[in-house]
Amino acid sequence: MDKEKYFQELAELAANGDTVTELYKKISALVMKHISEEDKPKRCVHYLSIEYLIGRMFYNNLMELGILKETAEILKSKGIDINVFEEIEDAALGNGGLGRLAACYMDSGAAAGIPLYGYGIRYKYGLFRQKFEDGFQKEMPDDWQRYGDPWSVRKDHERLIVRFSDFTATAVPYDMPVIGRRINTLRLYQAEGSAEAEKICGVLYPPDDTEEGKLLRIRQEYFLAAATVGDILRAYESRHGKNYSHFAEENSVQLNDTHPVFAVPELIRALMQNGLTYRAALKIAKQVFNYTNHTILPEALECWDAKLLKKILPEIADILYKMNVSAYHVHRTEGYTAEEICRSAIYRRGTFSMANAAVFAARKVNGVAKIHTSIIKKELFAAEAAHHPEKFLNVTNGVTPRRWMELADPELCSLIDRRIGRQWRSELSELSKLSAFAKDAEMQAGFTNVKTERKKKLFAYIAEKEGVALSEKCMLYAQIKRLHEYKRQLMTAFALLRLYYELKEGKIKDFYPSVFLFGAKSAPTYFRAKGIIKYLNEIIKKINADPGTNHLLAGVFVTEYNVSYAEKIVAAADISLQVSTAGMEASGTGNMKFMMNGAVTLGTMDGANIEIAEAAG
Numbered sequence: 001m002d003k004e005k006y007f008q009e010l011a012e013l014a015a016n017g018d019t020v021t022e023l024y025k026k027i028s029a030l031v032m033k034h035i036s037e038e039d040k041p042k043r044c045v046h047y048l049s050i051e052y053l054i055g056r057m058f059y060n061n062l063m064e065l066g067i068l069k070e071t072a073e074i075l076k077s078k079g080i081d082i083n084v085f086e087e088i089e090d091a092a093l094g095n096g097g098l099g100r101l102a103a104c105y106m107d108s109g110a111a112a113g114i115p116l117y118g119y120g121i122r123y124k125y126g127l128f129r130q131k132f133e134d135g136f137q138k139e140m141p142d143d144w145q146r147y148g149d150p151w152s153v154r155k156d157h158e159r160l161i162v163r164f165s166d167f168t169a170t171a172v173p174y175d176m177p178v179i180g181r182r183i184n185t186l187r188l189y190q191a192e193g194s195a196e197a198e199k200i201c202g203v204l205y206p207p208d209d210t211e212e213g214k215l216l217r218i219r220q221e222y223f224l225a226a227a228t229v230g231d232i233l234r235a236y237e238s239r240h241g242k243n244y245s246h247f248a249e250e251n252s253v254q255l256n257d258t259h260p261v262f263a264v265p266e267l268i269r270a271l272m273q274n275g276l277t278y279r280a281a282l283k284i285a286k287q288v289f290n291y292t293n294h295t296i297l298p299e300a301l302e303c304w305d306a307k308l309l310k311k312i313l314p315e316i317a318d319i320l321y322k323m324n325v326s327a328y329h330v331h332r333t334e335g336y337t338a339e340e341i342c343r344s345a346i347y348r349r350g351t352f353s354m355a356n357a358a359v360f361a362a363r364k365v366n367g368v369a370k371i372h373t374s375i376i377k378k379e380l381f382a383a384e385a386a387h388h389p390e391k392f393l394n395v396t397n398g399v400t401p402r403r404w405m406e407l408a409d410p411e412l413c414s415l416i417d418r419r420i421g422r423q424w425r426s427e428l429s430e431l432s433k434l435s436a437f438a439k440d441a442e443m444q445a446g447f448t449n450v451k452t453e454r455k456k457k458l459f460a461y462i463a464e465k466e467g468v469a470l471s472e473k474c475m476l477y478a479q480i481k482r483l484h485e486y487k488r489q490l491m492t493a494f495a496l497l498r499l500y501y502e503l504k505e506g507k508i509k510d511f512y513p514s515v516f517l518f519g520a521k522s523a524p525t526y527f528r529a530k531g532i533i534k535y536l537n538e539i540i541k542k543i544n545a546d547p548g549t550n551h552l553l554a555g556v557f558v559t560e561y562n563v564s565y566a567e568k569i570v571a572a573a574d575i576s577l578q579v580s581t582a583g584m585e586a587s588g589t590g591n592m593k594f595m596m597n598g599a600v601t602l603g604t605m606d607g608a609n610i611e612i613a614e615a616a617g
């Protein structure tokens, strides 16, 4: 990027009378004009995910380009505070941890200079927006494109046709730059061509309690898979024609959970259409795909009714049947017992198990924390793990220190930089050098100061947004994550009640003033989770209204928890609550964001908490 030219054009930008949204679009467009995506090398990794929880792009992109400070100064000279763009809300094309992980991987691929290309769906509506009415969650549609989408480029000339038995959809790519040491691309496909087609990318996770809903989800997953495979094949064929002998050495595809697994039968289908036998196509597929498992919860492992699938994707259903037969023969030759053969079957009792299809096809299968990987090896995929131990490996989740430290808390980062330099941004283990300063009084005071300032900022924001006044002279406990019974916000509710009554009865002496902060969205149809939100809101109302104790104990349940809110909260919190039922949280990533920002974890030995405890002591 030619920074000087950009600064000059920014300085000359006429901004008088622009609304925040107009200005946001103008500056973003100016930055986009000055960067260019790098050529896609012939060897690269493709990352497929049904969700990307990207968060706000503006500040992160400017930071990655190294122009955030100067841009702020130039805008200031025009009388514009760069913080006004906080009004532009997050692109929440995801639900929670899995989607945020995808976004963090994209960031880290670019930062490490790896050609990593993301593929997903450009939903018209992201995760619902949330408010509370009388303590109950109310959902509103998230029309994220109302601010425009200046960080995407529509690539009409690279569109593809995706075929279902009843209609076809045009997949139009929108490319977003992912900025780091190199500039990669996150390609989100939009479905066009008819009202039916447009419905495919209407919303993330449409309800699937009806047949129509299930069909729509199948269409979404296949749409993503077919567009991606089509794109990869087109690039490959432009170099090699229909000779696929180099395909596997040039292409690797990472499946983020089971939603994109249709990419496997789709690749086989496309290769067969181009003249390969089923066997030859399967052989190539088995060298290309890798699969990340994210959960052992059965409701999150895709299983599709074979009849339904056959209705709209007969060829794909046929290939899955064929794969089931192949798996059976391979497993029998390899000495699987009858029970093992049954457990790892792709077709079972009228349904296709996409997880078993992924494990059969994948070169490598990974869990997302040591304990989770050991559970999938012992339970979920026990048969495959017993016969193919080399196939399984652990890759503990991670989060980017650039967004979650540098962007979230620049003051903390300069405190660190002064002690150990800047290298930790790309080599996080460097942070262990900080242990030499643990007892350094100046470091301790600096750290306490930074936390207090962050709390002040967070509480000012909360006062404005939620109408709750809080004092920064407190210990801040935070539990922010999707609302789920296994995550046990309900247990924290009981703890809060107990603290409250014991304080009231004078049973606890010497209590440091504490604030409990919650942030969570509940799935709209998850009745118990919504009940827990109401319950917590009632408890908080009661505690905050009690003049006898509210100088000691207070609570807040923030609305509309998202990536931008998380950035503010992880920087301010003292205690990170990670209290899932042991064995249930595959990894967690929220736990890492807090730990990076110097909060103490109060948690169960679950997921990545175990590895964090080992590393942190």
Ligand SMILES: *Cc1c(COP(=O)(O)O)cnc(C)c1O
Pocket: 053, 095, 096, 097, 100, 480, 481, 482, 561, 562, 563, 566, 587, 588, 589, 590, 591, 593
């Ligand atoms: C990190 C993150 C999550 C995941 O949090 P967990 O505590 O790992 O469940 C969910 N939502 C948002 C907005 C996040 O930033």
